[in-house]
Amino acid sequence: MNPLHLHGRPLFTSFILATLASLAAGVFSAGHLGCGTQPTRQVVVYTALDEEFSQPLFDQFTRLTGIRVRAKFDTEATKTVGLTQSIMAERRRPRCDVFWNNEIINTLRLERAGLLQPYRSPQAELFPQTCRSPQATWHGFAARARVLLVNTRLVPAVQWPNSVEDLVAMRWKGKVGIAKPLAGTTASHAACLFAVWGDVRTRDFFRRVKANAQILSGNRQVARAVSTGQLAFGLTDTDDAIIELESGRPVAIVYPDQPATTGVRTEDALGTLFIPNTVAVLAGAPHPQAAHRLVDFLLSPATERHLAAGPSAQIPLNPEVAPWQDGTDKKPRVETPRTILAMRVDFQEAAEKWDTAAKFLRDQFATSD
DSSP states (O other): OOTTSOOOOOOOOHHHHHHHHGGGGTTTSHHHHOTTOOOOSEEEEEEOSOHHHHHHHHHHHHHHHOOEEEEEOOOTTTTTHHHHHHHHHTTTSOOOSEEEESSSHHHHHHHHTTOEEOOOOGGGGGSOGGGBOTTSSOEEEEEEEEEEEEETTTSOGGGOOOSGGGGGOGGGTTTEEEEOTTSHHHHHHHHHHHHHHOHHHHHHHHHHHHHHSEEESSHHHHHHHHHTTSOSEEEEEHHHHHHHHHTTOSEEEEOOSOHHHHOOOTTTOOOBOEEEEEEEEETTOSSHHHHHHHHHHHTSHHHHHHHHHSTTOOBOOSTTSOSOOSSSOOSOSSOOTTTSOBOOOOHHHHHHTHHHHHHHHHHHHTTOO
């Protein structure tokens, strides 16, 4: 079996809750909260991570600190971009304390607009420097990979795709899919391709995608269409792909553009894009102290372990946290930048390309069904 096509299984053990609970004696000790002071009792969070994955952590944070989390979520079709637009619209009178983004490009856009305030979380010191802003205005954690999900009943193993460019192969016309690239990680992926490939090649690629692929409303819809046989394969995120895989659907995950499968030299291979979650405190946040405590909580090793072991199988970026730690199953559910070639992309350059990419993609896909 190709080692890049992983088959995992869900396993939820009590160590996750025990580890999270230990934060009450560490990150959220009386000394950290400040003896003799009354902690702020609420924090407002805008989050693009699916509610089913983020809400349990908010509930745990409230149990540990007594601080109520008021969360604003967005739809699958408009997440990230919709929340970013809300923050920009509220810049004169911020309502949001913390932006938990499920990608990085729009966080960088907010940083460039001066809408984030520095906070040097002690938890951030555990992460590589590439995972945090030099100005401490944002922090990256818990990544997802952009992968190809393949229906194994429809596509024999010898015909499995191995590159994002297989989305434009004529033999798959009408049988492949992507999410509409106007929001979320698909839009971020597009901006990264503009940064890595350049404008001409990327525009040509997406014109061919439009002609060759089915354009669906979101990554989850792509994963579901593959697992039910409506598509032969599609481009999606690991969190959506792993749910279909571990539900027993006839699917396999392919990490695209790897030298071992494409035959391209390592220095020339595109690699698989890993997109981190990011967390940032908004400039003018109404509840800054509570915001800092929530950031500390989200960046803790316990949170990354929880997200890694949970249904979304998110990929820890803290080098001290393995992608799968439970003592009974040592096989990772997902690949990581430590195990396969990651796309070499400058996210700041991708953020600079956002407006160019977004205008082109709106012209191409805004009216797509």
